Amino acid sequence: MLDTVRKSIGRQLTLTALKSKESPSQTAGPYVHIGCVPTFAGLEGMFGGVDLGSRMINKNTRGERITITGQVVDGIGVPLKDGIVEIWQADHAGLFNCSRESRGRADPYFMGWGRQPTDRNNGSFTFETIRPGQVPYSDGRLQAPHIQFWIAARGINLGLHTRMYFGDEERANQDDPVLSLIGDEHRIQTLIAAKTPRGFQFKIHLQGDQETVFFDI
Amino acid sequence: MGVTKYNLHCQSRYIRRDRDWHPPPLAPRYLSTTYRSPRHRPVTLDSTVADITGPVFGHDKIGPNDHDLLINYAKPGKSAVGERIMVHGRLRDENGRAISGVLIEFWQANAGGRYRHIADTYKAPLDENFGGCGRTITDEDGAYMLRTVKPGPYPWPNGGNDWRPSHIHFSLFGEGFAQRLITQMYFEGDPLIELCPIVATIRDKKAIDQLISRYDPQSTVPMDIRAYRFDITLRGRCSTPFENRLEGN
Numbered sequence A: 001m002l003d004t005v006r007k008s009i010g011r012q013l014t015l016t017a018l019k020s021k022e023s024p025s026q027t028a029g030p031y032v033h034i035g036c037v038p039t040f041a042g043l044e045g046m047f048g049g050v051d052l053g054s055r056m057i058n059k060n061t062r063g064e065r066i067t068i069t070g071q072v073v074d075g076i077g078v079p080l081k082d083g084i085v086e087i088w089q090a091d092h093a094g095l096f097n098c099s100r101e102s103r104g105r106a107d108p109y110f111m112g113w114g115r116q117p118t119d120r121n122n123g124s125f126t127f128e129t130i131r132p133g134q135v136p137y138s139d140g141r142l143q144a145p146h147i148q149f150w151i152a153a154r155g156i157n158l159g160l161h162t163r164m165y166f167g168d169e170e171r172a173n174q175d176d177p178v179l180s181l182i183g184d185e186h187r188i189q190t191l192i193a194a195k196t197p198r199g200f201q202f203k204i205h206l207q208g209d210q211e212t213v214f215f216d217i
Numbered sequence B: 001m002g003v004t005k006y007n008l009h010c011q012s013r014y015i016r017r018d019r020d021w022h023p024p025p026l027a028p029r030y031l032s033t034t035y036r037s038p039r040h041r042p043v044t045l046d047s048t049v050a051d052i053t054g055p056v057f058g059h060d061k062i063g064p065n066d067h068d069l070l071i072n073y074a075k076p077g078k079s080a081v082g083e084r085i086m087v088h089g090r091l092r093d094e095n096g097r098a099i100s101g102v103l104i105e106f107w108q109a110n111a112g113g114r115y116r117h118i119a120d121t122y123k124a125p126l127d128e129n130f131g132g133c134g135r136t137i138t139d140e141d142g143a144y145m146l147r148t149v150k151p152g153p154y155p156w157p158n159g160g161n162d163w164r165p166s167h168i169h170f171s172l173f174g175e176g177f178a179q180r181l182i183t184q185m186y187f188e189g190d191p192l193i194e195l196c197p198i199v200a201t202i203r204d205k206k207a208i209d210q211l212i213s214r215y216d217p218q219s220t221v222p223m224d225i226r227a228y229r230f231d232i233t234l235r236g237r238c239s240t241p242f243e244n245r246l247e248g249n
C-alpha cells in the first residue's frame, strides 16, 4: 500500500516536472500562404504543386455534394484578403476520419479537412465538400449538421474557431444544443449559411454589429 | 460504471485555453488587430467529438526534403544563401505527453529578411535557391527537425520604425482540431524581440520565453551547421490524479 502511494507520488512529481503551459499563439502574418498554401503563394511546384486540403472530395466520396462559398470581412466591412480558412467536418454518416473517432469507421474517401486562402481581391473562399451527418454533443443530444471553421490571418492573434450551420436544416437547427446555448436569435443567425441556387453562402464578420459567434472549445 | 464514464469524459476533454497567456484579440500597438479583433468573448463549449478528432496527414504525403529549406527549393546541387542552421525540438502536450505523427508546417523570410510572396516589396533581394517553406511529421517521441538559413529581420508598416526580430512561423495540428495553433519562433539573444509590437501582444514574459529558441552547441554539427532547440507545447487533455491511476500512466 505504502509502495503504491510512493509510486503515485513519484509519478505525480514526474508529471508536474513535465507539465508546461500551451505555447502562446502569434499571428499568422500576411505571408501565411507561403507555409500553408505555397502553390497559391506562387511557389510553383512546391510539395508536388498541390496545396494540402485544396481538394476534399473525389468520385468515391459518399454523400451529397455541396458548394460552400463565403467571405471574411473585418469590423468596417473591408474584406480579409490575406487570410486562410480551414474546415473540419464529419462524413455523410456523422463520423470523423480519425483514429480517435470511437463510434465507427468513417468514409475512407473523405478526409474531412479542407483549407483555402481567402481571395486576394475580395476575401472570398469556396469549399467543394459533402453535407455532414449529425454528431452528438457532449451530453449525447444530437447536434444539427454543421462544419467547424478556423480562421487565421494578419491581425488575428489567436486562430478563431467557429461553426457553420445549414440554412435548410431549420428543424435540426431549432433543436441544436449549441445554438440553444447562444440564445440570442441575432447572434445565432451569424452561424447559419443561407441556401442559394449554387449551394450555401456563409459570411464571417470578425467584428461589428454582425460579429460572428466564435467559440472557446 | 459511473467511474468509467467520468474517466472517459474527462480523458476526452481539452484543458481550457488560458486566454491571459495567449495574446488578446485587440492589441493597440499592433495596428492590424484594430478591426480584426472580435469584441464578444468567445462562447465556451464542452469539447465534442469534432474537437478531439483532427485531420491525419500520413508520411506518404511528405517528401524526403520537405523539412530542408536549404535545398527544397534550390536548383540541383545548389543551396540557399545565409547562415546554415537546424532547428529541432519536441512537440508535447500540457501534460508532458509526446505528440507523435502529426504535421508541422513552417515558413520564413530569407537571410536578407525578404519573403517569396507577391505582397512583400522589401528592398532586400530574393534568393533564387530559397522558397521559405517546409513541413515535417513528428516522430514517435514527438521530435521534429528542420534545416534552413537563419531568417533576417525585416521592417514592416505599423505606423513607426518597427522591425520584426528574426523568426520562423510554425503551424501545428496536434491530434484534435481544438489543438490547432499557429505561432512564431524567435532566436535567443535577439535585441529586436523586446522591441517588437507583435511579440508584445503576449503579456507574460514567461509566455514570450516559451517562443525563444536556444542555441544548442551539443547538436551543432562541426564544420557544417549550427543547432537551435525549440520545444512546442499544445493543449493537453483534462486530467486528474485519479484518472492517471485508472489509466496507469
Ligand SMILES: [Fe+2]
Pocket: A029, A031, B109, B164, B167, B169
Ligand atoms: Fe514573418
